[in-house]
Amino acid sequence: MIVLTALLLLLVVTLAFETGRRRAVTLAVDTPRSLHSRPVYHGAFVALCGGLPALFVLLVWLIAHAAVVEQLVLAQLPEALRGQQPERVALFLAEARGIASGHFENQRAAPELVAAAADFLRFSTFSLRLLPVVVLLVALAGFMASLPRCTPALRAQRRVEKILRALLAACSGVAVLVTIGIVLSLVFEAFQFFLRVPISEFLLGTHWSPQTAIRADQVGSSGAFGAVPVFAGTLLITAIAVLVAAPVGLYSAIYLSEYARARLRAVVKPALEVLAGVPTVVYGFFAALTVGPTLRTLGEQLNLSVASESALAAGLVMGVMIIPFVSSLSDDVIRAVPQSLREGSLGLGATPSETIRRVVLPAALPGIVGALLLAVSRAIGETMIVVMAAGLAANLTANPLEAVTTVTVQIVTLLTGDQEFDSAKTLAAFALGLLLFLVTLLLNVIALSVVRRYREQYD
Amino acid sequence: MNSAATKISTRGLNVFYGDKQALFDVNLDLRRNQVTALIGPSGCGKSTFIRCINRMNDVIEGCRVRGKVILDEEDIYCDDIDVVQLRARVGMVFQKPNPFPKSVYDNVAYGARIHGLADTPGELDEIVMTSLERAGLLDEVRDRLSDPGTGLSGGQQQRLCIARAIAVSPEVILMDEPCSSLDPIASARIEELIGELSENYTIVIVTHSMQQAARVSQRAAFFHLGAVVEEGETSRIFTDPSDERTRDYITGRFG
Structure with missing residues (x-):
C-alpha cells in the first residue's frame, strides 16, 4: 500500500510537471518572449508545490502510523485494563499486536486480547487505506493552488532554486542535528554520573574498578x-x-x-x-x-x-x-x-x-x-x-x-x-x-x- | 663550425613519448654565451628539445631519447654522465614561475645548499645576494628575504626562479616560455635580464612571441612538426627566411 502510494504520487507529480510546463509553453505562445522563467521551471514549480507537502504528509504518516493506531486501540479497551500499570498495558498491547500480525496463536488467548487484536487489524488497515487518498488530495490541492500562479511574470526559476536550496540545507542539517543529539544524550547521562561520582575523582583518580553493588548489603559495594x-x-x-x-x-x-x-x-x-x-x-x-x-x-x-x-x-x-x-x-x-x-x-x-x-x-x-x-x-x-x-x-x-x-x-x-x-x-x-x-x-x-x-x- | 664557439650540439636527436615520435633527427648547434631562440607553433617539439639538454625528459614515464646531445664535447646521454651534476651545469627556468613553498632566501639558497657550494653561512649569504642582484630582484626583496617566495608577484617569482638557477653557477640556462604568464612590464624586465645574463651564460629560450625572439636572441631556430626547418642569425631569419614555412610562420600565416 505504501509502495503503491509512493508510485501514485510519483505519477501525479510527473503529470503536474508536464501540466505546468505545457501551461507555460501555451502562455509563451500567446505572448512571445514574455516568460520570466523557462517552461521547465514552471513545471518544476508546480510539481514541487504539490509534491513536497504530499511527501511530507506521507513521511509523517508513516512515522506516526503505529503510535496513532495504538492510541486508538487503547481507547477501545475496557476501563479495567486501561487503569493498570503502564508496563502491563504495554505488554498487553504488544501481545495484541502479535496476534494481529499472526505471529502468535490466538486460539487460547483471552477474549479481550482477541478483541484488541481485531481492533489493531481494523485500525491499521483503515489507516493504510486512507493514506493514499490523503496524500493524493494534498498533492492535488498543491497543484490546484500553484497552477493559476503560472503567469509569464512568475519568477518560477528563482522559486524552484530557493526550494531546492532549502532542501539541500535541510539535508546537511540532518548530520549536524544528529551530532548534537548524540552529544546531548552523552552529556545528560554523564551529568547523572557526575552527580554520583565527583568529576575530580573521575578525571584524576588512578584507580578504576567500576563495581557497584546491586543490593545495599553486598560486599565490595564501593566502586x-x-x-x-x-x-x-x-x-x-x-x-x-x-x-x-x-x-x-x-x-x-x-x-x-x-x-x-x-x-x-x-x-x-x-x-x-x-x-x-x-x-x-x-x-x-x-x-x-x-x-x-x-x-x-x-x-x-x-x-x-x-x-x-x-x-x-x-x-x-x-x-x-x-x-x-x-x-x-x-x-x-x-x-x-x-x-x-x-x-x-x-x-x-x-x-x-x-x-x-x-x-x-x-x-x-x-x-x-x-x-x-x-x-x-x-x-x-x-x-x-x-x-x-x-x-x-x-x-x-x-x-x-x-x-x-x-x-x-x-x-x-x-x-x-x-x-x-x-x-x-x-x-x-x-x-x-x-x-x-x-x-x-x-x-x-x-x-x-x-x-x-x-x-x-x-x- | 668553430668548435670553441659551440656550447651544445645535437646529432640525430630523436625523441619518443610512448609510440609517438616528438622529435625527428634534430641537428642543432647552440653557441657559447649567446641567446638562441626556439620558435615554432605549439606542439612542434621546442620544449621537448630543451628538456633533452638537461635530461629533464628522464622524469617523464615512457619517454625515450635516441641520438647525441654534446655539451662541451661530452655526450650527456652517455652512461657515465651524472644527471644530477649535468642539471647543475644546465639550469632551467619554467613556463610558470614555480618558487618552492619556502622563504625567498631559502629558494635561492636551495641549490647552493644541495651542492655544498658554501662552507659558511657568510658564503651562502654572499651567493644568495649576488644571485638576487644578478636577477635584478635584490632591491625589491631586500627586506623580505624571510617572506614566502610564493607571496611575490608573478614577475618577481619568475626572477626569483632565475636567481635560484643562477645560484648554482650553471653554464647554460634553458628557458621554456619564461614570460608566457607575465604581463608586458614584467616580460620587459625579464628580457632585459636575459640580455645581461648572456654575457656569462649560454641561454636557450623557447618563445611564442616573435617580437621577443627578435629582441633577445642572436640566433634563432624554427621548429615545425618535430624537426628543425631553419636555423641561423635571428636578424636573417626574421628578414630573409630561406624556407617558405618559416616565412609563413613569422608573418603569422599559420601557427
Whole structure:
C-alpha cells in the first residue's frame, strides 16, 4: 500500500510537471518572449508545490502510523485494563499486536486480547487505506493552488532554486542535528554520573574498578572511578599503533607516489586499500589468536614476561589497520604537490630523494599531518580489536608487554548484558564516552588548525 | 663550425613519448654565451628539445631519447654522465614561475645548499645576494628575504626562479616560455635580464612571441612538426627566411 502510494504520487507529480510546463509553453505562445522563467521551471514549480507537502504528509504518516493506531486501540479497551500499570498495558498491547500480525496463536488467548487484536487489524488497515487518498488530495490541492500562479511574470526559476536550496540545507542539517543529539544524550547521562561520582575523582583518580553493588548489603559495594588508567591504556595502544602506521604508511605513500611506475601503482594501491576493508573483528581474531600468543612465546624465549593480552599485540594490529588511512591519504596529498615544484628542484640538480625531502614533503606536510591525526582518532575510537585482544584490568603502566584496558573496552563491558541504567557503573560508560568524544574532537580541531596554519604560510 | 664557439650540439636527436615520435633527427648547434631562440607553433617539439639538454625528459614515464646531445664535447646521454651534476651545469627556468613553498632566501639558497657550494653561512649569504642582484630582484626583496617566495608577484617569482638557477653557477640556462604568464612590464624586465645574463651564460629560450625572439636572441631556430626547418642569425631569419614555412610562420600565416 505504501509502495503503491509512493508510485501514485510519483505519477501525479510527473503529470503536474508536464501540466505546468505545457501551461507555460501555451502562455509563451500567446505572448512571445514574455516568460520570466523557462517552461521547465514552471513545471518544476508546480510539481514541487504539490509534491513536497504530499511527501511530507506521507513521511509523517508513516512515522506516526503505529503510535496513532495504538492510541486508538487503547481507547477501545475496557476501563479495567486501561487503569493498570503502564508496563502491563504495554505488554498487553504488544501481545495484541502479535496476534494481529499472526505471529502468535490466538486460539487460547483471552477474549479481550482477541478483541484488541481485531481492533489493531481494523485500525491499521483503515489507516493504510486512507493514506493514499490523503496524500493524493494534498498533492492535488498543491497543484490546484500553484497552477493559476503560472503567469509569464512568475519568477518560477528563482522559486524552484530557493526550494531546492532549502532542501539541500535541510539535508546537511540532518548530520549536524544528529551530532548534537548524540552529544546531548552523552552529556545528560554523564551529568547523572557526575552527580554520583565527583568529576575530580573521575578525571584524576588512578584507580578504576567500576563495581557497584546491586543490593545495599553486598560486599565490595564501593566502586572506584578513576579514568586515568583507562585513558593511559588507550594512549599506550594508540601510540604503538601510530609508531607502526606512521612510518609504514608514510613510506609506502612516498614510494607509491614518487617512485612506483604507473602499472605497479595501479596494483599496489588498491591492494593497500583492501586492508581498510577488512572488518575490524577479523583484525580482532588476528590480534587475539595469532599476534598475542606469538608475542608471548617470543617473550618466553627471551625470558620476558609478556601478558597474552598485551598492549603490544593490540597496538601492532591496530597499527596495521590504520596503515591504509595514512598511506592512501598521504599518497593523495603528495601527488597533489604540483609537478612543477619537483621539476624545479630536479632542474637545479637535486636528486629525487633530496627533492622529496626538501620540497615535496614540506609542501605536503599539512595534509600528511591531517592524515596522521585522522588515523589517530580512528585508533582511539577503535573498539573491536581491543575488545578481543586487550585486557580488562585497568593497569596504570607504560610497559607495552603488560595487559592494559582501553576506554572503548570499558564502555563495552559496562554496557553489555543486563544492566540497570541508574547505577554509577553503567552511567560511567557515558562519562567515558563523553570524554573520549572530547579528546577526538580536540584532536580534529588541532589537525584542522595545523593544516590551516601551514596552508596560509605556503600558498 | 668553430668548435670553441659551440656550447651544445645535437646529432640525430630523436625523441619518443610512448609510440609517438616528438622529435625527428634534430641537428642543432647552440653557441657559447649567446641567446638562441626556439620558435615554432605549439606542439612542434621546442620544449621537448630543451628538456633533452638537461635530461629533464628522464622524469617523464615512457619517454625515450635516441641520438647525441654534446655539451662541451661530452655526450650527456652517455652512461657515465651524472644527471644530477649535468642539471647543475644546465639550469632551467619554467613556463610558470614555480618558487618552492619556502622563504625567498631559502629558494635561492636551495641549490647552493644541495651542492655544498658554501662552507659558511657568510658564503651562502654572499651567493644568495649576488644571485638576487644578478636577477635584478635584490632591491625589491631586500627586506623580505624571510617572506614566502610564493607571496611575490608573478614577475618577481619568475626572477626569483632565475636567481635560484643562477645560484648554482650553471653554464647554460634553458628557458621554456619564461614570460608566457607575465604581463608586458614584467616580460620587459625579464628580457632585459636575459640580455645581461648572456654575457656569462649560454641561454636557450623557447618563445611564442616573435617580437621577443627578435629582441633577445642572436640566433634563432624554427621548429615545425618535430624537426628543425631553419636555423641561423635571428636578424636573417626574421628578414630573409630561406624556407617558405618559416616565412609563413613569422608573418603569422599559420601557427
